[in-house]
Amino acid sequence: MEAASARLRYRSAQCVGTMIGSAVSLDPGDPFDEIKIPIEGSFFWGTPGYEIIARKEAIRYSGRPIRFLQIPNAGILGAAGHVFNMLYENS
Numbered sequence: 001m002e003a004a005s006a007r008l009r010y011r012s013a014q015c016v017g018t019m020i021g022s023a024v025s026l027d028p029g030d031p032f033d034e035i036k037i038p039i040e041g042s043f044f045w046g047t048p049g050y051e052i053i054a055r056k057e058a059i060r061y062s063g064r065p066i067r068f069l070q071i072p073n074a075g076i077l078g079a080a081g082h083v084f085n086m087l088y089e090n091s
Contacts, residue, residue, distance in 0.1 A: 009047055009050065010049075010053060012050075013047075013049070013050045013051075013053035013054045013057070014053060014054075014057050016044075016054045016057075017053065017054035017055065017056065017057025017058040017060075017061070018057050018058075018061055020037065020054070020057075020058040020062075020066070021057055021058035021059065021060060021061025021062040021066070022061050022062070024058065024061075024062035024064055024066065025061060025062045025063065025064075027064075031063065031064055032065070033064070033065075034064075034065040034066070034067055035062070035064055035065065035066045035067070036066075036067050036068075036069050037066065037067070037068050037069065038068075038069045038070075038071040038074040038078070039051075039068045039069065039070065039071075039074065040070075040071060040072065040073065040074040040075055044068075045070055051068055054068070055067070055068060
């Protein structure tokens with residue numbers, strides 16, 4: 001059972017990296033610029049090796065240097081920033 005759960009974790013990290021890498025590959029920016037992606041989540045950061053596997057797959061699919069940033073409450077901060085932007089633009 002432990003081997004099966006380890007394989008599922010590995011495959012999950014591969015899928016996450018593939019999705020991120022595919023999205024990054026659509027960006028026509030400078031191919032040498034490092035892409036920094038804020039990620040929050042205890043599973044992503046708390047599972048040994050998960051971030052490394054996901055980053056490796058993201059780089060493989062995008063062909064770009066990628067770094068994941070561990071920012072607590074990244075989703076909430078991003079949403080708040082978006083709201084403030086909307087309020088500023090509409091004032």
